[in-house]
Amino acid sequence: MKKQIFIAILCLMCCVLHAKAQLTIEESYQLARKNFPIIRQQDLIIKARDYSIENAAKGYLPQISILGQASYQSAVTEFNLPVSLPGVEFPTISKDQYRVYAEVNQTIYDGGMIRTQVKSHEANAVVEQQKLEVELYKLNERVNQIFFGVLMIDEQMLQNVLLKRDIQLGINKVQAQIDNGIAFKSNGNILKAELLKADQRMIDLNASRKAYLDMLGILTNQPLTDSTILVKPAALNLAGEIIRPELKLYDFQNQSLDIQSQMIQVKNRPKFNFFLQSGFGRPALNILSNSFDPYYVTGVRLTWSLSGLYTLKNDRALIRNNRESIQVQKETFLYNTSLTIKQQNAELVRLGQLLDTDNEIIVLRESIKTTAAAQLENGVINTNDYLREVNAEDQARLNKILHEIQLLMSGYNLQTTLGKPIE
Numbered sequence: 001m002k003k004q005i006f007i008a009i010l011c012l013m014c015c016v017l018h019a020k021a022q023l024t025i026e027e028s029y030q031l032a033r034k035n036f037p038i039i040r041q042q043d044l045i046i047k048a049r050d051y052s053i054e055n056a057a058k059g060y061l062p063q064i065s066i067l068g069q070a071s072y073q074s075a076v077t078e079f080n081l082p083v084s085l086p087g088v089e090f091p092t093i094s095k096d097q098y099r100v101y102a103e104v105n106q107t108i109y110d111g112g113m114i115r116t117q118v119k120s121h122e123a124n125a126v127v128e129q130q131k132l133e134v135e136l137y138k139l140n141e142r143v144n145q146i147f148f149g150v151l152m153i154d155e156q157m158l159q160n161v162l163l164k165r166d167i168q169l170g171i172n173k174v175q176a177q178i179d180n181g182i183a184f185k186s187n188g189n190i191l192k193a194e195l196l197k198a199d200q201r202m203i204d205l206n207a208s209r210k211a212y213l214d215m216l217g218i219l220t221n222q223p224l225t226d227s228t229i230l231v232k233p234a235a236l237n238l239a240g241e242i243i244r245p246e247l248k249l250y251d252f253q254n255q256s257l258d259i260q261s262q263m264i265q266v267k268n269r270p271k272f273n274f275f276l277q278s279g280f281g282r283p284a285l286n287i288l289s290n291s292f293d294p295y296y297v298t299g300v301r302l303t304w305s306l307s308g309l310y311t312l313k314n315d316r317a318l319i320r321n322n323r324e325s326i327q328v329q330k331e332t333f334l335y336n337t338s339l340t341i342k343q344q345n346a347e348l349v350r351l352g353q354l355l356d357t358d359n360e361i362i363v364l365r366e367s368i369k370t371t372a373a374a375q376l377e378n379g380v381i382n383t384n385d386y387l388r389e390v391n392a393e394d395q396a397r398l399n400k401i402l403h404e405i406q407l408l409m410s411g412y413n414l415q416t417t418l419g420k421p422i423e
Contacts (some may be wrong), residue, residue: 021227021228021229022229023220023228023229023230024230024231024233025143025147025230025231025233025412028147028216028219031219031220031221032139032142032220033139034221035220035221036139038132038135038136039132039136041132042132048125049121049125052121053118053121056121057114057118059110059113059114059117060107060114062104062105063105063107064102064103064104065103065104065105066101066102067100068099069098070096070098070099071096071097071098072095073095073097075095076093076095077093077287091289092290093283093290094282094290097282097283098282098292099279100279100280100281101278101279101280101281101295102279103276104275104276104277105273105275106273106274107272107273108272108273108274108300109270109271111266111267111269112262112266112269113266113267113269113271116259116263120259120263123252123255124256126252126255126256127253127256130245130252133245133248134245134246134249137244137245137416139219140416141413141416142219143216143219144409146212146219147216147230148405148408148409149212150216150230151232151405151408152401152402153209154230155401155404156205156398156401157202157205157206157209159394159397159398160201160202162394162397164202166369166393167194167198167390168195169373170191170373170376170386170387170390171188171191171192171195173373173377174187174376174383176377177377183379187382188383190383190384190387191386191387194387206226210226232408233412235407235408235411236411236414236415238414238418238420241418242337242338242417242418242419243418243419244418244419247419250326250327250329250330250333253326254323254326257322260319261316264308264312264315267308268305268309270302271302271303271304272301272302273301273303274298274300274301275298275300277297278294278296279295279296280293280295281293281295285297337417340417341417344413344417347406347410348407348411351403351407354403355403355404355407358396358400358403359400361399362393362397365389365392365396368392369389369390372385372386372389372390373386
């Protein structure tokens with residue numbers, strides 16, 4: 001009973017380890033996105049937006065200013081009466097004057113300036129986030145190249161095992177002939193040399209696989225080893241419109257221009273605010289007093305700057321120009337992407353047709369090799385003839401592997417070009 005429990009636990013552990021050793025292309029996309037250093041820019045964009053919005057909203061708070069002024073003037077108010085009044089002495093105002101005061105302004109109506117500034121900061125943050133999304137999306141192309149590169153090597157390694165099996169079969173047949181004295185030892189050495197060449201190819205394939213896995217491990221920040229299994233994805237049936245993140249970026253940029261257009265209108269509107277000015281100076285509000293006195297003034301102020309009208313036409317023209325520039329960028333992107341899609345669709349058709357032919361070639365080559373193995377055993381052909389047929393079948397299978405992985409990769413490249421999510 002204890003032995004059965006131990007075996008069950010061991011099997012469970014093996015299953016867990018096996019599950020951890022597998023990696024799908026969808027997981028690779030997600031891990032590469034999370035690991036890419038630029039992803040940290042996302043939090044910085046959000047923080048910058050929040051800080052900017054908070055600063056803009058503080059425009060509704062009272063604005064306090066402290067000012068000071070010292071001046072000297074060439075003339076002051078004087079009282080020159082034609083006759084003097086007994087017992088009455090008019091003060092003399094000093095030509096040097098001083099004033100220190102604080103002014104508080106509270107916005108009553110700003111024409112919608114603060115509200116528009118908040119919207120502008122939000123729109124700019126959305127644009128920056130979408131630019132980041134565009135950069136992150138480019139990672140999918142890298143993942144495709146590396147992931148399918150590993151799958152290609154895996155298939156080639158499996159085919160190399162089959163090749164070694166066929167060569168070993170030939171060695172066994174020739175060795176029997178050598179033992180019976182009806183074949184030369186050199187015939188067996190030819191096959192053994194080919195077997196060593198197949199071993200060398202396996203060494204090269206293992207090294208290439210490790211290099212690809214190392215690159216994928218850096219992209220995904222995962223400890224990928226030689227035992228890691230990349231799950232071969234299913235073929236995709238893709239069609240439809242382009243929904244790349246670049247298109248959203250163009251839309252968000254246009255929305256940002258809409259807010260900039262609102263900003264032009266807002267800054268040319270009149271503004272009202274309540275103000276309170278209080279200070280200490282000589283003279284204060286009473287110009288007949290030549291002493292330092294406190295004072296205050298309060299009221300409502302209207303501000304309407306008309307200087308913005310000078311540049312209003314050009315400001316609007318700039319926005320129109322920027323909008324047209326975005327439209328040109330969008331049309332250029334769609335044009336280039338459409339060309340790429342046509343090329344990729346043509347590649348899918350070509351590879352599909354090649355695969356159909358590959359299957360027929362493999363069937364014929366396998367039949368020829370089987371016949372050659374029987375002929376070698378009966379001494380009808382020599383080892384070179386047998387190797388020629390073995391290598392021909394091996395090349396046919398390698399061609400199928402190449403076309404099969406290329407077809408699969410082309411489908412995922414097309415998916416990346418379209419911007420469609422995996423279903």
